[in-house]
Amino acid sequence: MDHISPVLWQFLVKWMTNFPLFPPEASKIAPQMDALYFFIALVSLIGLVIVILLVTTFCILYRKGRHPVAVQIEGSTLLEATWTIIPLGLFLVMFVWGALIYFRVYTPPANAMNIYVVGKQWMWKAEHPGGQHEINSLHIPIGKPIQLTLISQDVFHSFSIPAFRVKREAIPGRYTSVWFEATMPGTYHLFCTQYCGTNHSQMIGDIVVLTPDDYKKWLAGSTSGMSLAQNGERLFASLSCNACHNAKPDARGPSLANVYGSKLALSSGGTVLADDAYLRESILNPSQHITQGYAPIMPTYQGQVSEEGVIALVEYIKNLNSNYRIDQTLNTTDLLPEGEGKAAPVPAAVAAPKAAPQGMVKP
């Protein structure tokens, strides 16, 4: 290769021999999914080799020069049954194995740490329970199951972490969830994989997996001084939710203490499990979800609270196990100076967390 510049040659060799062929396995589910991947790959390879071998052999043995007159054969029920039943059996094995993994990926364990993720054109916003916010990155510790609760503010997005082998669609108007447990510290790709418009290919970020110690440092260094639930509490007060949901004997709304995870009787008949999705719906669309015994007087908060704000409220209500705090904050909004707690848009709130609760939509 003396006619090619050595520098260029070196570059080409390095370039051509140094690219990945398989993604890193950085989560607990990754090796399990890869085992299935390689099983299907192996079966496929065997199937393909069988077809190629048969075709090649027949082409050599029965080419016209060697085998001038074809022998007419009608078919063979035995052979037909063989190549119906064997593939079917193999496909069913893959189906069962795949379903087991699918259910594992989308069934979070009870002790998982929940992080909310909001997708919007064209960024990912993560809300940690400790009040940390991130854009286009997600810091998580190894060895701890993490559940993501995803929602989109506009169009469909999809939160994909190839190194973890997990992916979940972020859907407008609905929570979805996925979980994983990282096993290897490092920085991995985060992609939006559902086409979402102009800058779809820039809706990417980093998943930063830290050791527990580094994670603690990161948490301490990135806090906004207020947890997500505390932020929700301020929002609860400033939206005057506590005017009705205060557990007083004459309260116009039901008590919210310990409501999360309970079964509620609705005035329309039937019961419903009060989960994240239910809490979100009854903030944005309350007349559809009236608890038995109460009048449908709650106004809708659609358009008044951003998805981040709803998340803070949901997180607050989830952690509410007594009405003591509500009593404490009752009517404190009257004491706030005029305008505060209403006007601040979200980014300003990030910069100055004391100014106003996050998540209110600018009127």
Add this chain to the structure above:
Amino acid sequence: MSDTIVSLPDQSTARIPKVNFITKENGLLSWLLTGDHKRIAVLYLISLSFFFFIGGALAGLIRLELLTPQTDLMATDTYNKVFTMHGVIMIFFFLVPSVPATLGNFLIPLMIGAKDLALPKINLLSWYLYIAGGLLAIYTMATGGVDTGWTFTTPLSTHYVNTNVLTTGLAVFIAGFSSIFTGLNFIVTIHKMRCPGMTWFRMPLFVWAHYAASILMVLGTPVVAIAIVLVALERTIGIGVFDPTKGGDPILFQHLFWFYSHPAVYIMILPGMGVISETISTFSRKRVFGYTAVAFSSVAIAVFGFFVWAHHMFIMGISNYSVLVFSLLTMLVAVPSAIKIFNWTFTLYKGSITFETPMLYTFGFMGLFTIGGLTGIFLGTSGTDIHLTETYFIVAHFHFVMVGGMLMAFLAGIHFWWPKMTGRMYPEKISQLAAVVTFIGFNFTFFPQFILGTLGMPRRYASYPPEFQVLNVFSTAGATILGVGYLLPVLYLTWSLKYGEIAGNNPWQATGLEWQTQSPPLTENFLETPIMDHEAYDYEWLENQKEKEVASVG
């Protein structure tokens, strides 16, 4: 002449028959107002090739942009429009009508011994609808394009883009009716117009495959038409069916869309499978192994094909239990395809095989379709689908099925029936070369994309992380080879129209009724109504016929 079955008439005395469907009438109007299924097929062939090369040029732009990790050839917006139009044109204006509208149109009446399709004017109307839709699509491209992706996913398409969604939707809507009419025409023709003796189980498998595909066209296409109308209403007057703030459900659109678009995959592939059954039988001189199994597997694919649409939505938040059901049904629909591959393979067994161009394309189809089908199993398995869906793995998978499978079958069919359609042979050596170049170029282009997808590279990205570049360069290089492979047939087939050897009635010594009449056929197809007195693919009957002819001439 032991390595070929081609038997041409003596070139010094042979002439193209003076009266045939091409020479019967002259002038542009006689073509534009024709009711002859053969002429309409030729119109389709010309217009389809036009759209194919537009779609192909767009594909070239996509691959060129992806040569480097940055967005340097075009802005992301432009890139989004380019891949959207590539998808729209290739799927709705090339793949869906490709084999049915050209080969199916030309051959179904000939194969079942009929004079024409049952509804010739509706057939012509189909072509006009197709052209109207196609021109509208080109117009939208010229006036700003559309950037929703060919899937028109809501609420992106209804609320968040201000490109030509309505006109593109209208183009697809119109083309959909063309497809419905074609399907309807085929169903009626196959039921009502078979010649005496042509029972269902004497029909060529090509006709069976088209029958199955026609059912899908007639039942599936109206659903996508409804989905498009709903998108249009949502965009214009905001009816809110897909809008969660008005109590609608954005996922509903995907259910409607895939209820058509998954069967559409079978609309595309089934006719291709029909072609393969014909070529593989002819070039191994044998009846297709397990004729009834192949015929019924077409119908099974058509039926199961309607019940697997939600496998496009495994990660979309549909319930885990419906994922179970749809994953299982997907596994079931994979079985008939496997059956077909093995039946074709065993058709070769104890045959007398020759390797003319259509057969080379057929082998290409079998290899690439097998890979395409097997990688579909990775995606039908719900667990691995989580990792692989929405990545280049999907892109590679459906290109193996659609381009590696369907386009190979289309080219096999075009070469196989070219002598029947034009009366002249294509040049053999260069077309064999084209088949090999296409196969190599195809694998170079799309195989690296399986690895890219496994690495996690998302589809529809104008830029990507630098470590994916080497594989993308392979893919782009392969696309260049593939482009050459597709240009060659255009050149030599056009050349052959004037300079090709005279083919005679039956250059391949094939058994179908279409080969028992002159090439190109008369407008009425047959001098007298043929009588089918033998099974399909009966090579002994053909031998007897030849002997009789020799005896009567001698």
